[in-house]
Amino acid sequence: MSADLVTADPRMRILLVSQYVSALRGMVRVCRRGGYQPVAAVCTRAESPTSGLSTPRMVTLSKALVGSCPPGLSVNVVDGMDPLCDVIERYSPDLLLVRGFPWRLPARALQAPRFGAVNLHPSSLPEFRGPFPVDWAIRRGDSELGFTAHRMDAGFDTGRILAAVRFPVGPDEFGGAIWSRVDAAAERVLAPALDRVFGKDPGVDQDDSQASYAGAFDADDEVVDWTRSALEIHHQVRAWSLGSQGVEGPLADLDGSPVRIHRTSLTAIDAPRVSCRDAPIWLADFTRLPPGNTPSSERKASVK
Known part of the structure; x- marks a missing residue:
């Protein structure tokens, strides 16, 4: 994978999509450190954005985002996918940056930004596509986890890879300690991924023959x-x-x-x-x- 690294253009406007405070803060931190402009954030309080039905858990997450968002950044809270697309089109960003939003975005959302959309996914794609990759890796007892920045397309975590890292996790680490490592890895892949996107690097195709899916645990x-x-x-x-x-x-x-x-x-x-x-x-x-x-x-x- 190669790219002509570009000098960050502060006019490049990035719209962030996430459900989690730590993910949002990390994206903002890397964007601003690299000279890019995060213009706003979007989250949903619907358990399934296609249904538009709010749930207490999602309302709690959205309130945490609004109450803890980084200074200078507004958070748009929506109740479904159509309102989310409306927000994206209203801001007309150069890039859509997604992390911790476990639903497939429609073509309308992906096509609105000039440079498309990038997702930050906590696995070594194409392994563990889907919403719960860290859970399955820990359940399996992996001593290393992966993190991948990839372009978004019509599939679920199937787009071209822009950057990836591997990092260790201790055998006696639990929830918060594991998530801290994941957050740090997300920041490590984001900086080179942004340079490659704005340098018009298409990324590397995933090997679908090696793909696996990380869905919710069974009862x-x-x-x-x-x-x-x-x-x-x-x-x-x-x-x-x-x-x-x-x-x-x-x-x-x-x-x-x-x-x-x-x-x-x-x-x-x-x-x-x-x-x-x-x-x-x-x-x-x-x-x-x-x-x-x-x-x-x-x-x-x-x-x-």
Whole structure:
């Protein structure tokens, strides 16, 4: 991949699309550091922008964006895809920059900016296309994660790659620590990606034969099965600690009582100890829940 690096033109107007404060702040920081002008941000309070129906979770996210947006940047809150496209066309940006917006944008949105649209995706594309790549990588126990900046097209995370990085993640890191590494990687790929976009570098095609999809976890993935290995359960808890699936921590049974487990340890600590298939695991942090939704009997465990 090559490009004639360009001197940043402050007249290049970039419209940001995101649902998350940390993602928005990182994009603004890199744009301004590189001499580019972020003109505004857009988010939705609809759980599905095609439906336009607001949910408490999305309303909370949109309020956080409005309340914590960087100085000098306005946030446009919309209730569906058509209003989002209206905002894009009204600002008439040179580039649409997207991170943490897990829905496919229509052609109307992608075609409005002069230089098209770029998405920041937390995986080494084409692996783990879709909305939950970090969750699946952690669930699998990966010691390295990837981050890719790519052009957006009609597919879901299928556009040409502009920049990519790999970075380590510790085996005992959970939610916030993992997201901090992801945020840092996003900033690392964004700067060269912007230079390549405005230098008119088309990017590199993805190898579709290597593609995989990272959708939401199944209902069974939410329940801890104590007959699995301690390491599998540890990575399951780490994946759910990210909060992407709507709750933080998988559901488990301890002596007949339902709990959500937020943090585990594979080495002995002063915490409840549970025997798994091959080794014990220690429950460093968990929340007891009201009776109900208790896992099936084969998934029950006794605290030692």
